[in-house]
Amino acid sequence: MEDSPLRIHDIMACDVYWDFDGTPLPREQHKFLVSFHPTPGIPTPELVRSITARGPDGYRVEFANQPFTPANTNGHIYDRTLDYYWYMVNLPEGFLPGGVYSIEVVGTDGSVRNRSRHQDIAASRRLVEHYTARREEILASFAPSGRRELETVPAAGELECSWKTLDQLGGPDAYYIHRLSTGGSAREFDTQNLTWWDNIFVQRMRGRSEAGLNRSSVRVRADLTADTRYAYFVEATDANVQSETNICVFQPHQYFRTPAATGTAANA
Known part of the structure; x- marks a missing residue:
């Protein structure tokens, strides 16, 4: 649906070197992120049915539709200064192999949006x-x-x-x-x-x-x-x-x- 208010601004699929003190998590991680344009009048999470990241060799990760916290490392973050949301999932499974990664967003209205990038x-x-x-x-x-x-x-x-x-x-x-x-x-x-x-x-x-x-x-x-x-x-x-x-x-x-x-x- 071209008139869907759920519009991707950009995505990330990248390595993370997690050098925080006092964490049990490994330093070599990776993450996926998708940021959205503002959706005035309705919180973006209410418009999201699913978000899925995909990569080489059948790689697949589902984003959770919940607030992101340091404990769950999977969910959405709201920037009140700009009135927009982004979703992020951090994964303690090492760095990504090179290749093409994509993120698919399915809206509650049935709309489907995709973005890809090369790592x-x-x-x-x-x-x-x-x-x-x-x-x-x-x-x-x-x-x-x-x-x-x-x-x-x-x-x-x-x-x-x-x-x-x-x-x-x-x-x-x-x-x-x-x-x-x-x-x-x-x-x-x-x-x-x-x-x-x-x-x-x-x-x-x-x-x-x-x-x-x-x-x-x-x-x-x-x-x-x-x-x-x-x-x-x-x-x-x-x-x-x-x-x-x-x-x-x-x-x-x-x-x-x-x-x-x-x-x-x-x-x-």
């Missing part, structure tokens, strides 16, 4: 090899970090988060995505309710062709709350278009906290 394993392996070789130097570069207390409670644009990029250390170009949430641990990080994130995929769609490229810092465009613990992580990818991405490196969470009131002296 480049050489690009994926190259970025991971450079990251793991310089991992300790990269992790030591994050600021703020170490659960330190900030000197003031930042208003929008006042807090800068910074890190070293792979190209600064002799590695390949990469694109960087920053996500910030309240919480003092990876488990408390709330993917469904981010304080702020720089969505380089939307930035690219809006004409910024180099969005996220070799970005070594961001300014958080959100007011932070006093006396609150925060966590952020920086994802490194090889593209800023979802369907061109072959690898996502999820670097370890970094932590800091805000003082009880603006002007409070910092305490380690």
Whole structure:
């Protein structure tokens, strides 16, 4: 049905290097993602009957029509800032073999949508090899970090988060995505309710062709709350278009906290 409100924006089928601390999951994983155009007036999940990812040699994975959580790693995420949904499933089964992967979306109205992409394993392996070789130097570069207390409670644009990029250390170009949430641990990080994130995929769609490229810092465009613990992580990818991405490196969470009131002296 060409007039169906359920329209795919883009898809991902890519490797994931899951470098989060304190997780029982293996570092080498893969994921599938499908993002939708907004569906004003009705939540997108109410329009979805099924979503299926397929790949070489009969590979098949079903997306769940439920909220995505760190526990289930399969479901939908709502971006309240742009009023749109995406579905994602993370799979702890190693990296993908090269080849063509597709995602099929069937709507409750009977409409069927398909998108496909090719997985480049050489690009994926190259970025991971450079990251793991310089991992300790990269992790030591994050600021703020170490659960330190900030000197003031930042208003929008006042807090800068910074890190070293792979190209600064002799590695390949990469694109960087920053996500910030309240919480003092990876488990408390709330993917469904981010304080702020720089969505380089939307930035690219809006004409910024180099969005996220070799970005070594961001300014958080959100007011932070006093006396609150925060966590952020920086994802490194090889593209800023979802369907061109072959690898996502999820670097370890970094932590800091805000003082009880603006002007409070910092305490380690």
